[in-house]
Amino acid sequence: LEINSSKHAWNTTLCEVNQCVLESVLTLNLDLDLSPGKLLAAVKVNLDKFRQLLIKYSQSKSGQDYYLSSVPELIKRFPQFLDVIAKVLHHMYEVDILGEDAILKWANKLQDGNIAKKVKSFVDWLEEAESSDEDESSDAED
Numbered sequence: 001l002e003i004n005s006s007k008h009a010w011n012t013t014l015c016e017v018n019q020c021v022l023e024s025v026l027t028l029n030l031d032l033d034l035s036p037g038k039l040l041a042a043v044k045v046n047l048d049k050f051r052q053l054l055i056k057y058s059q060s061k062s063g064q065d066y067y068l069s070s071v072p073e074l075i076k077r078f079p080q081f082l083d084v085i086a087k088v089l090h091h092m093y094e095v096d097i098l099g100e101d102a103i104l105k106w107a108n109k110l111q112d113g114n115i116a117k118k119v120k121s122f123v124d125w126l127e128e129a130e131s132s133d134e135d136e137s138s139d140a141e142d
Helices: 002-009 014-027 036-049 051-058 061-069 071-077 079-094 100-109 113-141
Strands: none
Touching (some): 014 036, 014 051, 014 071, 036 051, 036 079, 051 061, 061 071, 061 100, 071 079, 071 113, 079 100, 079 113, 100 113
């Protein structure tokens, strides 16, 4: 309720609200001088703690797009996230905050080469999983 009230009070778009929610959750109580492994562990704790809130704002396809569109800006503001961004997105996928289609669509439009390099193995894994799912469904139809 408080988040939605702020949206109206500050006359912000839903996109901006989603981006602020995600950034707030990802950076909450973080020591940004942590090693990448410890940073990732702390971020996962935050994601798990606020999973239901994040899911609420990502239920629509555009909600997930809004989260993903904030990644380049997040990394610009907090460069420490570049080394762990693939694992952060993977965790968000595993806990159903982000869906496969939204991630693949975002990755195909991604213009930042550094981020694209960092998420490439995760995106490749998603594409392989998607193609093997398609192969299994076509085998079942035969």
